[in-house]
Amino acid sequence: MEVLRVEHVTKRFKGVIAVHDISFAAEAGEILGIIGPNGAGKTTLFDLLSGFLRPNEGRILYRGRDVADWKRPSDFTQNGIAKTFQKVKPFQDMTVKENVMVSAFSKVKTIEEAGKTAEEILEKALLSHRTHVLAGTLTIGERKKLELAKALATRPALLLLDEVMGGLSESEMNQVIDVIKSLRSKELTIVIIEHIMKAIMTLSDRIIVINFGQKIAEGTPDEVKRNPEVIKAYLGGGVAFAET
Numbered sequence: 076m077e078v079l080r081v082e083h084v085t086k087r088f089k090g091v092i093a094v095h096d097i098s099f100a101a102e103a104g105e106i107l108g109i110i111g112p113n114g115a116g117k118t119t120l121f122d123l124l125s126g127f128l129r130p131n132e133g134r135i136l137y138r139g140r141d142v143a144d145w146k147r148p149s150d151f152t153q154n155g156i157a158k159t160f161q162k163v164k165p166f167q168d169m170t171v172k173e174n175v176m177v178s179a180f181s182k183v184k185t186i187e188e189a190g191k192t193a194e195e196i197l198e199k200a201l202l203s204h205r206t207h208v209l210a211g212t213l214t215i216g217e218r219k220k221l222e223l224a225k226a227l228a229t230r231p232a233l234l235l236l237d238e239v240m241g242g243l244s245e246s247e248m249n250q251v252i253d254v255i256k257s258l259r260s261k262e263l264t265i266v267i268i269e270h271i272m273k274a275i276m277t278l279s280d281r282i283i284v285i286n287f288g289q290k291i292a293e294g295t296p297d298e299v300k301r302n303p304e305v306i307k308a309y310l311g312g313g314v315a316f317a318e319t
């Protein structure tokens with residue numbers, strides 16, 4: 076079943092065309108990677124998918140419904156679309172559990188239910204050993220896991236992960252990769268933007284490559300790695316595919 080369809084979407088900021096006539100789709104249960112050099116338009120595309128921005132042209136269909144009908148970003152959350160933020164900003168003076176409970180309240184009504192959701196999700200996010208500490212005391216790796224947990228607590232069907240590996244050590248990154256792998260199910264579609272090639276190549280079923288706002292390639296990780304257009308775009312940006 077198709078969960079997401081992006082049709083000829085364009086987003087302009089004054090003179091800049093940040094996203095230019097992009098189309099793609101994602102199936103239920105799929106992990107779809109989006110890569111591209113700095114400034115390619117990835118963040119803008121995510122902001123369009125999560126309702127923070129509106130396209131100038133084209134449309135975005137979620138489960139067959141045009142998201143233009145939704146007025147606020149919270150309508151996106153209510154309908155099952157969750158996004159993590161590149162710059163994680165937990166409520167520092169609240170515990171890890173309380174942070175997750177805040178997100179859980181988008182779907183449940185009572186403190187008991189929110190607490191239960193938070194505990195279950197913290198377990199999934201490999202963060203249950205930090206349940207009762209203040210979020211302000213977490214390491215960067217733990218903050219990234221908390222960010223993931225907050226998104227999961229809204230019970231999404233479409234999860235948008237924006238550079239969740241950034242700033243992590245190798246072992247922290249491997250843990251987050253394991254967490255994301257464990258989320259795989261036919262009820263959840265994951266779209267992930269990531270600069271770290273190892274992570275995106277390991278996780279993605281399919282990858283879309285964008286450069287200067289346009290889609291330049293789409294395929295399996297192996298197909299994308301061998302694509303001459305992609306190699307050219309990345310060599311220009313100084314990133315070597317050979318490492319992956």
Ligand SMILES: Nc1ncnc2c1ncn2[C@@H]1O[C@H](COP(=O)(O)OP(=O)(O)OP(=O)(O)O)[C@@H](O)[C@H]1O
Nearest residue numbers: 088091092093111112113114115116117118119120
């Ligand atoms: N609010 C804005 N106003 C003007 N230009 C913008 C705005 N947001 C993004 N842009 C421009 O749009 C283009 C795409 O930016 P975007 O942040 O989406 O790229 P990106 O692929 O996410 O980059 P990075 O990998 O560095 O995060 C860039 O040229 C950027 O300068």
